[in-house]
Amino acid sequence: MSTIKKSRRAVLLGTLAALALGASACGSSGDSNPLGGGSTAAASGGGATAGGGSGSTVVIGSANFPENVLLGSIYSQALKAKGVKVEEKFNIGSREVLYGQLQSGNLTVLPEYNGALLAYLDPKSTAVTTQDVNAALAKTLPASLGLLDSSPAEDKDSLSVSQETADKYGLKSISDLAAKAGEFTIGGPPEFKSRREQQFKDVYGLTFKEWKPTADTTANALKDGGIQVGNVFTTDPKIVQYKLVPLSDPKNLFGAQNVTPLVNKSGLDANATAALNAVSAKLDTAGLTALMKRVAIDKEDPSTVAKDWLKSNGLG
Amino acid sequence: MNWLNWLSDFFSAPDHRSGPDSIVHRVSEHLLLSGEALLYAALLAVPLGLLIGYTGRGVTAVTALAGAARALPTLGLVTLAVLLAGVGDTAVLIPLVALAAPPLLVAAVEGVRGTDPDVRDAARGIGLTHPQVLWQVCLPSSAPTLLAGFRTATVQVIATATVAAYVGLGGLGRYVIDGLATRQYAVTVGGALLVVLLAVGAQLFFTLLARFALPPGVRAQRRAR
Amino acid sequence: MDDEPIVRWYWIGDHLGYLGNLLADHAVIALLPVLIGLLLAVPLGLACARFPRLYQPLSAVFNIVYALPSLAVFVVLIPYTGLATQATVMIPLTFYALAVLLPTTVDGLHAVPDSVRQAATAMGYGPWHRLTTVELPAAVPYLIAGLRVAAVSSISLASVGALVGRGGLGYLFVDGFQRTFPTPIVAGIVLIAVLALAVDLLLVGARRLLAPWAVREKGAGS
Numbered sequence: 001m002s003t004i005k006k007s008r009r010a011v012l013l014g015t016l017a018a019l020a021l022g023a024s025a026c027g028s029s030g031d032s033n034p035l036g037g038g039s040t041a042a043a044s045g046g047g048a049t050a051g052g053g054s055g056s057t058v059v060i061g062s063a064n065f066p067e068n069v070l071l072g073s074i075y076s077q078a079l080k081a082k083g084v085k086v087e088e089k090f091n092i093g094s095r096e097v098l099y100g101q102l103q104s105g106n107l108t109v110l111p112e113y114n115g116a117l118l119a120y121l122d123p124k125s126t127a128v129t130t131q132d133v134n135a136a137l138a139k140t141l142p143a144s145l146g147l148l149d150s151s152p153a154e155d156k157d158s159l160s161v162s163q164e165t166a167d168k169y170g171l172k173s174i175s176d177l178a179a180k181a182g183e184f185t186i187g188g189p190p191e192f193k194s195r196r197e198q199q200f201k202d203v204y205g206l207t208f209k210e211w212k213p214t215a216d217t218t219a220n221a222l223k224d225g226g227i228q229v230g231n232v233f234t235t236d237p238k239i240v241q242y243k244l245v246p247l248s249d250p251k252n253l254f255g256a257q258n259v260t261p262l263v264n265k266s267g268l269d270a271n272a273t274a275a276l277n278a279v280s281a282k283l284d285t286a287g288l289t290a291l292m293k294r295v296a297i298d299k300e301d302p303s304t305v306a307k308d309w310l311k312s313n314g315l316g
Numbered sequence: 317m318n319w320l321n322w323l324s325d326f327f328s329a330p331d332h333r334s335g336p337d338s339i340v341h342r343v344s345e346h347l348l349l350s351g352e353a354l355l356y357a358a359l360l361a362v363p364l365g366l367l368i369g370y371t372g373r374g375v376t377a378v379t380a381l382a383g384a385a386r387a388l389p390t391l392g393l394v395t396l397a398v399l400l401a402g403v404g405d406t407a408v409l410i411p412l413v414a415l416a417a418p419p420l421l422v423a424a425v426e427g428v429r430g431t432d433p434d435v436r437d438a439a440r441g442i443g444l445t446h447p448q449v450l451w452q453v454c455l456p457s458s459a460p461t462l463l464a465g466f467r468t469a470t471v472q473v474i475a476t477a478t479v480a481a482y483v484g485l486g487g488l489g490r491y492v493i494d495g496l497a498t499r500q501y502a503v504t505v506g507g508a509l510l511v512v513l514l515a516v517g518a519q520l521f522f523t524l525l526a527r528f529a530l531p532p533g534v535r536a537q538r539r540a541r
Numbered sequence: 542m543d544d545e546p547i548v549r550w551y552w553i554g555d556h557l558g559y560l561g562n563l564l565a566d567h568a569v570i571a572l573l574p575v576l577i578g579l580l581l582a583v584p585l586g587l588a589c590a591r592f593p594r595l596y597q598p599l600s601a602v603f604n605i606v607y608a609l610p611s612l613a614v615f616v617v618l619i620p621y622t623g624l625a626t627q628a629t630v631m632i633p634l635t636f637y638a639l640a641v642l643l644p645t646t647v648d649g650l651h652a653v654p655d656s657v658r659q660a661a662t663a664m665g666y667g668p669w670h671r672l673t674t675v676e677l678p679a680a681v682p683y684l685i686a687g688l689r690v691a692a693v694s695s696i697s698l699a700s701v702g703a704l705v706g707r708g709g710l711g712y713l714f715v716d717g718f719q720r721t722f723p724t725p726i727v728a729g730i731v732l733i734a735v736l737a738l739a740v741d742l743l744l745v746g747a748r749r750l751l752a753p754w755a756v757r758e759k760g761a762g763s
Contacts, residue, residue: 066719091715092625092706096499101624187484190494210336213494214484216719217403221484224402238721299552299722386693387737389700391711392730395718399726400547471608478610482704483718492613496705501617508613515608 058272061098061107062090065216066295066302067155067235067288071111071259073306074279081316082275094191095120102145108267109276114150115255116157117262119195128255146265148273150258151280153288157254158246159186160232162222166245173248174204177229181206187214187221188231196231203253219244235289237296259283275315282313322502323509326491332506337490343510346487349405349480350473350514353412357469361417362462365424369458370450375425382418390415390476398483408480415476416469423465427458459530467522474515478507488514549724556728564732567709571699572740574631575692578638579684585639586646586680587672596647603640611637611698615705625706634699638691645687649680681752689744696737700729710736 058079062072069090076086089107092098095116101107114133118125118140127136130150137147159174166172169180177184188196190213200206208229214221218230219238232239234246261276291309294300310316331337368374393411401407431454439453440446481489491507494500553560589596614633622628653676661671700711708715713729716722 064715064719066716089625089706091703091712091719094497094499096497097619097624100499106623190490190497194498212336212484213481213490214403215482217398217484220398220403224404226403296720299549299720299724301556383689383693383741384734384738386690387697387734389697389711389714389730389733391700391703391708392714392726392733395714396723396726396730399545399718399721399723475608475610478612479701482612489610489612492610492616493704496616496619501620504613504616508610508617511610511613512605512608516605519604519608 056267057085057087058108058267059087059089059106060109061092061101062088062111063095063098064091064093065233067233067292068111070291070295070302070306073302074283074309075109075111075261075276077303077306077310078275078279078315079272081310082271084272084275094189096191102262102264103142105264105267108264110262112147112260112262113155113257114147114260115257117260118255123195123199128252130256130258133256133258134260144264144266146263148261148263149277149280150260151283153259153283153285154234154257155259155285155288156234156249156257158232158234158249160219160222160230160239160244160246161228162225163243163245165228166247171245171247173250174206174253175250176247177206178204180228181208184208184228185210185212185226186229186231187212187218187227189213189215189218192231199253203251235285235292237289237293241297259288278315279310282315323506326502326506336486339510342486342488342490342507343514346474346477346489346511346514349408349485349487350412350470350477352405353409353473353477354416354466354470356409357413357416357420357473358466360413361420362424365421366428366450366455366458368421369425369428370446370454372429375429378421378425382422385414385418388414390479391482394479394483403484405485407483408477408485411479412473412477416473419465419468419472420462423461423468424458427461427465428454430461431457456531460526463522463526463530467519470518470522471515474518475511478511545721545723547723548727552724553728560728560732563710563712563729564736567696567699567711567733568736570627570630570702570707570709571634571696571736572692574634575638575688575695577635578642578691579688581635581639582642582646582687583677583684585643586650589643589647590650600644600647603636603643606636607640609633611701612704615702619705627707629705630699630702630707634695637698638695641691641694642684642687645683645690646680649683649687650676652683653679678752682748685744685748685752689741692740692744693737696733696740700733 060072060076060079062068072088072090076088079086095112098107098110099120102110114130114137118127118133118137121140122136125133125136125140127133134147134150141147159177161171169176171177171180186208188211193211193213197211200208212221212227214227214230218227219232219236219242221227222230222232222244223242230244232244232246238244239246260280263273263276287309291305294305295302307316326332327339332339335341365378368378388411390411393414394408397407397410401410428450435453435457436449439449444452477487478489478492480487481493488507488511491503491510495502495504495507585599589599611633615629618629618632622632657675657679658671661675666674700708700714702708703711703715710729710732713725717725717729
């Protein structure tokens, strides 16, 4: 308990010293936002594979939600089955974080959703159909990155409400929210607000009372009444579990969301590319939702579920 | 220096000036949550600690238990509490109370046991009952130790309350987590800076309290030791 | 939660190997920083004991380090050490360990009464000889008390690393939370507590071995 004697002066000194340390450490990082770069990460990051060519390890990343982990696992095992060396970095963050890591070469493959990716890269894009979205992406993506074939499987964003709210206010589509939005709190992942707030205003004329970053608890918060409207994915088994109603999207604010591998071209050879395209050819929405039920409701391991699916489709 | 530019961006962003994501609102959420956790921890741990310290029974068990409680991972408790109790302040209060209670408990036990036995005997000798001795003699003389315990607990709770943001609750952790999710470095750093300022402020508060608000006799006694 | 049980026992049985791997990863991520912290704390502590002016600002700095929310530090380090790498989690944990170990080291070195020190000098001990045979052994009980606190905190804190992709057993919390699946979370909490208990017992044993005279616990109480 000798620390109690520490003087106020010492605490202040320490604050200054710590601030100075922080300032000098961060001062060396140049102009760019360090979270965006990651070129320095390659030096110390485990298993970074900036160089291409055969024989190098393909690093598969996944965003921090179970379906993306499952997709990552499917990709990973499909590649392994074709003799590709693979490293898995699953559950490590949002698109914003992962995209930067892919650009810098720390990751080689990401399971992406084409529409969401386009909305991130070009928020003003009006492309809605799978074809248009992929064409727009081909123009927008930097030369080092590329999309492989899109699968028919779609996991769309939705605005969902509880069955109770839907019945009470007669809500069927997002347009029906217009009268009530000012009284409703909307929830979604932390990045949801910065991505979509303006679009809701422009496309549907909706201004919500409050935006809550409910992240993984969005469906629970809808059920518990903490929020009235929530951004829930269409393949989320919680929609069935908690009796949520995804509102229809007549103005196509949420465009196509086909599961598509996004890759850093330099890290992938023809063999690996073919293996991933073979996965996309077989994966559809109903199949994906069935797999998601096994992962999220039956609590089976994503890797087990992925292996079963690959086997039954002759890919594993 | 761009580091300072980021911070000024963070502090001047319109969203951070007013509304639910404003700095004032996030700081008050953070303080409220931390304060509530400390209050419950104190109500739980201090009376128990005083009693155990006074009777001398179960001191070893309590010390061991407090050590073991330190191992409980806050993230694990928060996620489990959300699954079992639903999203809400309760889910975060449980792990924060579990974090704050052990240092308070140990401080209360040590404080009472540190009371000069002669003084205790003298108090009994002049006819004070056991509760009176505990309340009028042991409690004041253990005040410095208790305050130090509060200081430790408060700093830990303020720093750890950031984890609440992971399960969708408010407080300054929002800036840290949302900054990572949206790759806005300034927001993460700004949030962290505010947490540190709060924690250092709390340290200062308890240090000054120990220096100026304690009964003079207790302060003199500490200096002599 | 509906009808999901708190623990699905078969899941634990099916995943023993997986849990073992996470446990091993966790032990490395959490305990290597404590070891490095100790290696840094001893020379730093010696310097502080020799030059008391150094101690106040240093301990104030580490006071602030201890107040830094671990999650924020992990996030800030990502650009330098990479996402989902061990370094991102282990560097901050090293500083947290150092923040605990430095004060206990200094307290331990101060624990030698001046009379003993002078006696050693009078017996012809040089500074190095006195340090290794008198002062450091006397500090051992303090160091071990500090190590117990540092190790247990580090084991608990390391799990937060799961939020930046590398947290050993902490992955069980993220995974279980996302799938509304309490079983892995419970398993993670229990394994972390067991690991902490095992390390604590090991350190108590080490104290018996290295400092048999220190029967009762000393220093670094709360």
